[in-house]
């Protein structure tokens with residue numbers, strides 16, 4: 001068995017276990033396998049092993065990789081989205097995880113309208129207030145959400161966050177709990193369902209599942225360490 005298959009099985013098993021421990025139905029947690037920096041061949045191996053959804057965070061890399069792979073793969077864009085890439089990315093992605101400003105949301109809506117598309121998106125929240133990260137602040141999103149929910153072409157499906165990097169998965173728990181609470185509050189307030197919570201990566205996905213994640217984004221635990229350089233963007 002290829003290591004990617006083995007890792008995938010292990011990650012799936014520990015997602016299931018975390019869900020069961022939390023009293024959740026494991027079927028309510030989706031795994032997005034983050035394939036950024038890894039070759040199309042690894043995606044194919046995981047796809048052949050039954051993994052349906054993959055995440056990419058760099059536009060250029062994604063646009064090169066996607067045509068090499070079966071058309072049935074479900075692609076998720078998880079990186080910071082540059083305005084000049086929206087038009088080319090829109091047709092390929094089932095979900096955009098990281099809409100990090102009201103301005104970006106409006107741009108996507110406008111371009112989607114021109115293309116006749118209705119992209120599903122998540123709003124990225126910078127819960128921890130780390131100023132190096134992209135995303136809405138909690139106050140900012142409370143103020144911005146009502147206007148974003150009525151954009152005609154955008155379908156806002158929920159929230160996404162990244163916890164600050166730490167060796168200790170428990171340190172992410174308050175961040176994940178805060179995102180879930182914010183989602184619950186905004187659902188009430190806006191009267192509109194926000195079912196998806198995209199949170200948890202290789203180091204902390206079990207904690208995220210315990211705190212209500214509906215999507216976890218796991219890269220290195222499946223595909224191995226990424227070669228060199230920055231991992232985001």
Ligand SMILES: *Cc1c(COP(=O)(O)O)cnc(C)c1O
Pocket residue numbers: 034036057078079162200201202203217218219220221231232233
């Ligand atoms: C790279 C990346 C991940 C996956 O990170 P791992 O630690 O390798 O699991 C998840 N989410 C986002 C937004 C990323 O950029």
